[in-house]
Amino acid sequence: MAGEFAVELRDVVKNFITPEGSELAAVDHVTMQIRNGEFFSMLGSSGCGKTTSLRMIAGFEWPTEGEIYIEGKAVGHTPPFQRKVNTVFQNYALFQHMTVFENVAFGLEMEGAAKEEIKKRVAKALEMVQLTGMERRRPRQLSGGQQQRVAVARALVKIPDVLLLDEPLGALDLKLRKEMQLELKALQQQLGITFVYVTHDQEEALTMSDRIAVMSKGAVRQIGTPVEIYERPSNRFVADFIGEANFFDGRIKSLAKDEALVYVPALNADLTGLPVSDGLVNGEEVVVSIRPEKVRITAEETMNTNLFRGKVTNTVYIGTDTHVYLDVCNAKLKVYEQNRISRLDPGSFYTVGQEVLLILPPENTLFLKKD
């Protein structure tokens, strides 16, 4: 294990030629560093470049520009069979003409391992994914979840430096997917192998990852821990893509070292005491963002700052939460309130047309670069 980073992408560009003949940048100047032993996710909607990035790490695609390093070695143009990374494919890509044993043994055979060693290591890998006893089955005789485990065992049996997973749980039903998420995470922690995981499911990424790269249109929009990404999105795209948020246009009125004052026309008010984020200057037009569950509805008038009067326009009861939709000045706001106490009569709390007081807590009200 050389160096701090298992995988590094330096200013990588991947252009594809479209059927019409024009060039399209699937990956557009992406730089990211994936640390040894971490569970790293690339998250984004389809076409954001996450799968292409993964395929370049695997060696199925070669970068048009830039370089890829695995364990500090430049591998941009190394064929896949010479890289110490293995992939779990979205459709599993199990060899249908081979048994489970032969599938898992395939990679070891390619290394030229001895028969006895192959037997031992395959048995261990299958035990790890709880498939002992299935050695002689064919892939199509297994359930989706079992096939998925075979794909994981087949890749992990080679003890790669990095395991690449391309939406491996996409084809499973919700319950099984949740189970497998926890299992994969446990497996990663137990083996200490770097996992690079591609998904479009934000909940999945938040559940499993140590760090997440949020991508869109071929570019990385933010890299951070799940908490950082959710609590401190660095731009509007990330705030919008992960979870939900209320957005207002605003302008920075004053910028101190650790707090800022932002004027929001739609609320016709200044928001004070907001945490300062880097790269913004006084007077700049920004987007103010606050998560619906961070807004507090209060009963009595307090001396609080950022206090507003709003009118309930709709409420939706969804079990764990009640979603309250409000008009505040000229803005629309949604607030998620957790149902901490049982409310058997859903109409008993807020009624449409009711006037309420709400607080936008400064520490959770962010202003972000417009994009």
Add this chain to the structure above:
Amino acid sequence: MNPFRRSPFVIAATILVYFFLYAPIVGLVLYSFNASRTNVKFEGIIPAFSERVVMDGSLVKSSPCGPFHWYCDLAKNDDVLEAAGNTLKIAITATILSTIIGTMAALALQRYDFKLKLFSQVSLYIPIVIPEIVMGIGALTLFSQLFQFLNSTLNLSGDARLSLGIVTVTVSHIAFMIPFVTLVVQARLQGFDKSFEEAAMDLGADEWTTFRRVTFPMILPGVLSGALLAFTLSLDDFVITFFTNGPGSTTLPIYVYGLLRRIITPQVNALSTIWILVVFIAVLSLQLIQNRTEKA
């Protein structure tokens, strides 16, 4: 309940289809046991075994082979055996080569984008719709012109002179079978995901190993179907063979045609019956092999 199940139309159509498909074959097989030498009328199956062939006019009364008289007759016919040998030689060689080339073409057309791809694709399929007789005449013209040119420029004489024969028949068969193989293999490749090959390479297999261990076994059923089609096409090809064969390269269809022009003896029927049997067994065993590999 299927509403058409009891429809008299469906029943009638079924009977008619099977009648016209199989009545000629049944008749053909039956006539191969015909006692009549002229084979115009069915005179009953040769009734008895005897040490020597006993004839009554044009009727065979008894034979050492009994009802299989015409089959034994056939076995003594050197021309037939030579024609059968030629047919098999040509069919096997042409099948192997056209399957290899056709499969390669199908793989290339399926996975790569290249200039003139559409052109290659279309030009490959045009021979399928062009009348065979046109292809045959074309091949004949090509070979005779080419050989004439080579023979005169290289000053070849005697046995060294290039002429039509088993090689020209084989080459023509390969050429016209390739599109069929490509078509069949391509149809099978539709469902072949390149991620299987990527997975193999990901696990450390180089390109050749990937082809040998993963791609080829997975497309094998398609390749076998293509090969079988090519084989049967070659076995019973008449038109192209007719134009491209020469002395010593008579195939069974050409031979049978020659026989018919002189006299139709039940020998032809015996020959055809064996032929049908060979093809039937080939198709059946291939189907069985495919079923087994798919089930396993």
